[in-house]
Every structure is written in structure tokens, then in C-alpha cells.
Amino acid sequence: MNSMETSAPARVRSLEKVVVRFSGDSGDGMQLAGNIFTNVSAALGNSVSTFPDYPAEIRAPQGSLGGVSGFQVSVGCNVHTPGDQCDVLVAMNPAALKQGYKFLKPGGVIIIDTDSFKEDGLRKAKFETDNAIAELGITAQVVEVPVTSQTKAALEDSGMDNKAMMKCRNIFVLGLLCWLFDRPEEGARKMLREKFAKKPAVFEANSKVLRAGYDYGHNIHATVSTFRIDTDEIVPGVYTDIKGNEATAWGLIMASEKSGRPLFLGSYPITPATDILHELAKRKDLGVKACQMEDEIAGVCSAIGASFAGSLGVTSTSGPGLALKGEAIGLAVMAELPLVVIDVQRGGPSTGLPTKTEQTDLNQALYGRNGESPLVVVAPTSPKNCFDMAFEASRIAIEHMTPVILLSDAFIGNGSSAWRVPEASDYPEIKVPYVPEELREGWRAYMRRDDTLARYWAIPGRDALPHRLGGLEKDVKTGAISTDPANHARMVEIRREKIERVAADIPLQKVLCDSPEAETLLVGWGGTFGHLYTAAEELNRQGIAVALAQFRYISPLPANTGEILSRYKRVIVAELNTGQFADYLQARFPHVEICRINKTEGQPFLVSEIVEGVKSHL
Amino acid sequence: MTPQDFKSDQPVRWCAGCGDHAVLNSLHKAMATLGVAPEMTAVISGIGCSSRLPYYMNTFGFHTIHGRAAAVATGFKVANPAMTVWQISGDGDGLAIGGNHFIHAVRRNVDINMLLLNNKIYGLTKGQYSPTSDRGFVSKSSPYGTTEDPFIPAELVFGARGNFFARTIDVDLATSQEVMVAAARHKGASVVEILQNCMIFNNGIHNRITDREVRADRTIHLRHGEKMLFGKNNEKGLVRDGFLVKAVTVGEDGWTIDDVLVHDAHAQSNFLHQQLAMMDGEELPLAVGVIRDVEAPSYDEEVCRQTDEVRARKGFTALRDMILAGDTWTVS
Numbered sequence: 001m002n003s004m005e006t007s008a009p010a011r012v013r014s015l016e017k018v019v020v021r022f023s024g025d026s027g028d029g030m031q032l033a034g035n036i037f038t039n040v041s042a043a044l045g046n047s048v049s050t051f052p053d054y055p056a057e058i059r060a061p062q063g064s065l066g067g068v069s070g071f072q073v074s075v076g077c078n079v080h081t082p083g084d085q086c087d088v089l090v091a092m093n094p095a096a097l098k099q100g101y102k103f104l105k106p107g108g109v110i111i112i113d114t115d116s117f118k119e120d121g122l123r124k125a126k127f128e129t130d131n132a133i134a135e136l137g138i139t140a141q142v143v144e145v146p147v148t149s150q151t152k153a154a155l156e157d158s159g160m161d162n163k164a165m166m167k168c169r170n171i172f173v174l175g176l177l178c179w180l181f182d183r184p185e186e187g188a189r190k191m192l193r194e195k196f197a198k199k200p201a202v203f204e205a206n207s208k209v210l211r212a213g214y215d216y217g218h219n220i221h222a223t224v225s226t227f228r229i230d231t232d233e234i235v236p237g238v239y240t241d242i243k244g245n246e247a248t249a250w251g252l253i254m255a256s257e258k259s260g261r262p263l264f265l266g267s268y269p270i271t272p273a274t275d276i277l278h279e280l281a282k283r284k285d286l287g288v289k290a291c292q293m294e295d296e297i298a299g300v301c302s303a304i305g306a307s308f309a310g311s312l313g314v315t316s317t318s319g320p321g322l323a324l325k326g327e328a329i330g331l332a333v334m335a336e337l338p339l340v341v342i343d344v345q346r347g348g349p350s351t352g353l354p355t356k357t358e359q360t361d362l363n364q365a366l367y368g369r370n371g372e373s374p375l376v377v378v379a380p381t382s383p384k385n386c387f388d389m390a391f392e393a394s395r396i397a398i399e400h401m402t403p404v405i406l407l408s409d410a411f412i413g414n415g416s417s418a419w420r421v422p423e424a425s426d427y428p429e430i431k432v433p434y435v436p437e438e439l440r441e442g443w444r445a446y447m448r449r450d451d452t453l454a455r456y457w458a459i460p461g462r463d464a465l466p467h468r469l470g471g472l473e474k475d476v477k478t479g480a481i482s483t484d485p486a487n488h489a490r491m492v493e494i495r496r497e498k499i500e501r502v503a504a505d506i507p508l509q510k511v512l513c514d515s516p517e518a519e520t521l522l523v524g525w526g527g528t529f530g531h532l533y534t535a536a537e538e539l540n541r542q543g544i545a546v547a548l549a550q551f552r553y554i555s556p557l558p559a560n561t562g563e564i565l566s567r568y569k570r571v572i573v574a575e576l577n578t579g580q581f582a583d584y585l586q587a588r589f590p591h592v593e594i595c596r597i598n599k600t601e602g603q604p605f606l607v608s609e610i611v612e613g614v615k616s617h618l
Numbered sequence: 619m620t621p622q623d624f625k626s627d628q629p630v631r632w633c634a635g636c637g638d639h640a641v642l643n644s645l646h647k648a649m650a651t652l653g654v655a656p657e658m659t660a661v662i663s664g665i666g667c668s669s670r671l672p673y674y675m676n677t678f679g680f681h682t683i684h685g686r687a688a689a690v691a692t693g694f695k696v697a698n699p700a701m702t703v704w705q706i707s708g709d710g711d712g713l714a715i716g717g718n719h720f721i722h723a724v725r726r727n728v729d730i731n732m733l734l735l736n737n738k739i740y741g742l743t744k745g746q747y748s749p750t751s752d753r754g755f756v757s758k759s760s761p762y763g764t765t766e767d768p769f770i771p772a773e774l775v776f777g778a779r780g781n782f783f784a785r786t787i788d789v790d791l792a793t794s795q796e797v798m799v800a801a802a803r804h805k806g807a808s809v810v811e812i813l814q815n816c817m818i819f820n821n822g823i824h825n826r827i828t829d830r831e832v833r834a835d836r837t838i839h840l841r842h843g844e845k846m847l848f849g850k851n852n853e854k855g856l857v858r859d860g861f862l863v864k865a866v867t868v869g870e871d872g873w874t875i876d877d878v879l880v881h882d883a884h885a886q887s888n889f890l891h892q893q894l895a896m897m898d899g900e901e902l903p904l905a906v907g908v909i910r911d912v913e914a915p916s917y918d919e920e921v922c923r924q925t926d927e928v929r930a931r932k933g934f935t936a937l938r939d940m941i942l943a944g945d946t947w948t949v950s
Binding site for chain 1: 692946950
């Protein structure tokens, strides 16, 4: 049934990777069309990277500039970022064109729905003439497709009302793109069938429209190039498409399986972290207890209560929520209980830019509590790395009896990548510091392991070792309340050293793109990895030898950090804030001269910005 | 088990004469009566004088942060439902900074036993008015008297659709034990308000009701299935007066013992329970004992039931099963 097999496209361009940006009203289903396109591509063996760019308002006025929702995806081989600019822009209306055309590469193609470029739409998007293309000075190839009328024509006999038919426009575009990029229409149909499993009529309609879009592409192929996209050579195995927030949730579950401690999530909805709560709420089927609490504070406090009761206690939030949780995290520092706090960072301060990405919570994670309150901070580098780092955060929390903050961000939390489903044996057992048999007699709550300084974890119901914990300072030996000055100093020191010793239990920092000629070290942390790596490769291609160190372990730093930083003539820290990690490194390694590349626009870096930024420091 | 089994080795540091001593005593005895082992019991508190209580228990104990005991206790109970969980809060801890957690724990009906020690004052910070202090109350932070109305804890509990509410007086050890045991046996959130005296900053705040000379006339001990009688010789009773209740003397004005209401703590409707709980010891006697005790699904039990049900239906044994059941592709 696949017409692709019988039609040879007129012109075929072979590309290593291609970037498509779907742009439309926030109600136009751009995220859905983009997601299906991504998944179909991933199933073909492409690596993929996505970037949903959506407005904070759920439904801003229809057709307005503020209501434009974007979804950018890069597919192909060696893909590490969703791309600075797109090869193809889909603009569902004039506002989407106005907001989206600036992302188009020179030589790119724009697909517009001509039916929506009428007086009303142009006025809402604040165009002054009736020729939007000319008014914006666009010289790129524009493919004019009557998406709305073609969609309606395909659904003529369906008996659907106008509103319901309009909702299928995104799928017409999806069909067209499947033809254009040689994606199997059946793959997209299968995903629609799953999406609308409970609404067969909606599926039927979308299936028809998908076909109509695909066939339309076939019929106009004389005027547009089609693309063959190269695929990566990838490790054999079972793959799935995974979003960062989903990966975070699954990494926690893996840690629960590997430690034998049940997983408890206490959370409160907050953009852009809520998908973690959604996913773990579904995972009751794996025994996860996910509780939506009455506020952020109750979220973290219930997780601490669950940890005291013997679970892996986790809370998920974003910046404003982390601020609210600060006091309770201090309690977990003091009580020395395992706790994982996930902060999917967004633009701040205050409510800031709830749907946009930033790395501005680093200082808050490191220092945002009263008293000397050290803890572990880690940061995943990509959507799929969220799985590994959520596992690591849990492992460290349990083995070292400490709160761990995982600093994800909106970019990788909402972004997706193709991911090889791991075997359980790919991950190490997590060794729970249960009270050893020989210490049970005369055991006290603040007795510690010699190596890690971790307190032992006596679990109610498992260990008949009743004991009292609390936020008041405790005697180093007996665990009873103590206000003794020397004892407090001792405990402050122990809590500090306990975190320092985690450094012995994490991998050494790796340096990528390194060469004997490299005099410059580009440094990043967390979710900017894809952009920094692509930039480093680009610079090396241009003959500028640059090495890259992307940090995942922030507190404590890997043991070889000082050695690495000292090895290069120039260290440039690039981050999406005004220099928080650079300051942190500078304070620890004062002899290293640290240059900075910073951005605070609520948007990820562009590769070109980093390339130019590095050059400006040479 | 004896009360001794529940005592820790720590010296009790409350002021001499503080009502908290009596509450601690009652709790040790109530726990011995219940017979749940210390290692299967957890006591979780917030911050304030009364929140020191977990240190004096030989159970699992957690002295948390100000106002958050109910949230910590909720997580604890859901994570480990086999444990019997007690939450200790004062009126500031439970109803001011922790008011949100208090009403939501009650609404959710988490199976925790919440002891609310109400002395109508902040003691640990040395004498500021609390959310239960009466209008006009003079304290260090209200030198000219407060200009706000207090919470009545029972009213909050009913507003949050509570299924168990009891009241006692610190020095009345027998009633305290009785209601603590009932609270622990009730499945779901149980709130026990304890009228407690602060010797130092609010001495005698409850005397109007609790003094031995007046207590019989100003309080009524409600017991399920028994006539609502009070007074030194049980000569007075509560009767219906339209939609309200009123106090009468049996044998006077034509009122007979048959007119006196019988307490039904298990009635689904909380209409009468609320009226009884709101009696303040002036025209109508203040009610002590178990005022409402109604069975309803508890949150922790429902979470476990749903989890078991979904697990059985999906049949996954590990994360990988769940992922493989979704959308995947194979690269060979």
C-alpha cells in the first residue's frame, strides 16, 4: 500500500542530517506531529534530537504571535543537538511564519498553509500587507500548500464538524513530510493508532488525512526536492525514543530495582518538571508510589518521611519549587537520609520563563540552604543521560546517605533521543548501608562506615532498631541532642568530609576532542553537552584545536578536575547563566584563568554562538 | 507490654508542671494498652515544645521542621503502611505554619494519629499569640491584644472532612488514654485535640473549663452509645432544640431522661458532631471524648490497593518489561 515504493522522486538530495521546525498555533498539534516524525525517524535508525519550544500560556489567542508553538527536530547521523537552524520550516499560519522564519537556514524550504494566509490571520500576526513572504523579505523556497482545504477535502464524507476537521491539519503536514523525507507512512499510522487507541473515529480521520498529505507530496514532487537521510552505525539492541523527563523517571526505577528499596515520589506539579510526576504516577505498575502532595514543601517532606521509612525518597520540581524545599533538604542533610531532589531548571528568577531553559539554579543547588549544608549535585548531559544520572543520583544518595540534587533543565527534560534499552545487568548493584549484624548490639543512629562516613540505615519494619532523628545537632557518638560547641564543629566537619569523599566513588572527568595541539579547553556542565560537543568538533574542523570537558558531577567535582584545568593554556566555561559554574571553578582553582561564554535568553546555545565565543577568547 | 517499654533513656526537659509531661505519660500508657511493639511504632513531630516528644519515646522517632510533621508522616505511612504512625504538633506548628499540611492530611485520610497539643501560645519562642489565641489576647507580640479571631481546631477538622475527632485535657490521664487508643484503632486520620497548659507563658488558659470545681458542669464526656449527661451527679443532659442542641436539667421543665440524646460517634452525617465539637464550655459544656469516629477508606491503604491491582493487571516484573511493552525497534 506504500506509494513510496512505486514513485521515484524527481530530485533526491542526500543529507547527513536534516532539521525540521514545526511551527503553529499552540492548539495546532505541532508537538504531536513533531513527536511522531521523530519517532518514525528514530525507528529508521536515525539519531534524533528534539526541542519543543512552546509558550507558557496553554492557549494564547488563536493566530497571535504569543501563541506560536514550535517543535524542532534534527534527524540523521551524528546528531547531538536539535540544530541551530532548520532545513525545513512548517508554518501553519502567518504568526508561525513570522516567529519561525528566523530559524531557517540559507537555502532552506518553507512550507506554508496558504489557506491560513488570509486577511484575518495576517492581521492577527500584525502584517501590514497581504504578502507576508515579501513583507518579511523571505527569499527562500516557499512551498505553498492548501493544508486546510486539502484536510477538509479528505474528510468530506466523515460527517465531522469544522472544528474537528481543523484538528487534523497537523497530520496532513506530517504525511507530506513523510513523503518528503522518505519516512514510511505506515510507521506514522501505527503511532497514531496508539495515540488514539480509545478514539477509533479520530484515528480513522487522522489516518485518512495522513494518506492525503503523503499523496499530496507525491503529486507535487516535481517542485520539491526529496531527501535521503543517512543513518548512524549504532550498537545493536532494542531501541526506544526517550524524553529526558521520562528517562529521569526510569533511571530512578532502575535504582530502586538495583537497591531493593521501594521508590517513593512526593511531588507538586510545576513546569517543566511535571512529566516526571506523570510518568512515575503511571508506574504503579512497577510498584512505584507517586504522591501528588499539597505543595512543594509537602512534596519533599513526604519524600524525607518515606526515606526514614526505608524507601528511596524522591521529589521533583523546578527552580521556584527548589527554593521552597530548601529548609527540608537541610533536614535531610542533618538527618543524613537518602533523598533525590530533581530540579528541571527553567528561566528565573521568580516565575521567570516557566517553559524556557536555563542553567541558573546551580548556585541555589549548591548553597541555597541555611547553615553549613553540603550535599551532592549532579547534572545530566542529554535526554538519554538523564537515565544514567538519575540512577547515579540515587546510588550516591543511598550509598552515602545524603541528599543529592539532580540539575536537569527544560531543554533536555523535554527533548528526546533514541536510546538503547539497557539490560538490568548493565547497571551495578546499589549497596544499601544496612546496619551490620555485628553492630546491632549497642548500635547508635549516627554510627558511620569508616570509608564513606555514611550513617547506617536502620529500616522500620525490617530492622528492630528504633531510633530518633531530627534537625537538631546530634552528639557525634550517641546521636542524642547536643549543643556542645566542639561537637558541633566536629559534626560540621564530618558532614563536609562525607560529601568530599563521594569524589572517590565517581568516575574521573573525561576530556573529549582532545589532541596534543589543543591549548584551549572548553568547559560545560549538564544539558549543554550537545551544543558544546558539536561546536568543539566544528572548531577542530576549522583548524582550531579545542578540547571539551563536560561536567556531570558538580559537587563534589571529579578528583582530576584541577589537573585537567591546569593542562590547557586557556579554559573557557560556557553556560546558560551569568557564570555560576565558572565562579565555582575559579574559587577552587584560583591559579587557572577562566574565560566565560554566557547566555540568559531562556534558549539553548546555538552552536555558532559557542564557535564564535571561543574564537573571541583566542 | 508496659509503659516502660516505650520510654527512651533521654531526660525529659519540659518545664516543671508543663502539661506535656501528662500527655507523654498518657501516650506511654496508651501505647502499652494498644500493644503495638516500639519497633513497629513511629512518632513524628514538627517544631515547638511539644514536638520534642519523640526523643522521649523508645520508638522510631523523627523531630522534623516547623509545621511539616503531617507531610513527613504522610510519606512515612504511605511508604511503610505496616507501621503505626503518631504525629505530635502544637497549635502553632499544626495550625499556623503547618495549617496546609494539617488540613490536607485530614482530607486525604492518611492513617496517622495526630495529637494536637493546644496551649493557645507559642512557648518555645517565649510567649507570642498563636492561631488558637482568643481575640484580644495580650502577649509579647500582641501587647494591645490581638485583633483577629482564632481557629477552632475541631471546625478545621470538619471543614477538611475529617472522620475522627476527639478531645481531652492534659491532666485527665484516663480520658487521654481512652481517646489515644481510640485514635490509634481508627483507620484513617485521627485528630486528638489536647487542651494543654503552659505554666510559663499562658498559665491557666484552660482553667475556666478544666478546674476541678467547674469541670463537671463545664465539660461533657461523650461516649458512643451513651446518653449525653453531665454535671456532678449527671443531672444535666443535652437535648434537641430545633436544629440545635441545648443543655437541660433532667426532671426540670418537663425534660425526662428519654429526651436526652444518645451519642452516636459512628453516624455518617457530621451535622450533630460539629455542634457537639463547637460547644465551648459557656452555655453548653465543652465536649471531651471521641466526638466523631467514622470508617472511610484510608489514603495509604488505597495507594497500596491500587498499586497491587495495576501490578497484577500489567504483570511486569521489571522496568525492562514495561519498556519493551511500549514502542521499540530493534537494530541488529
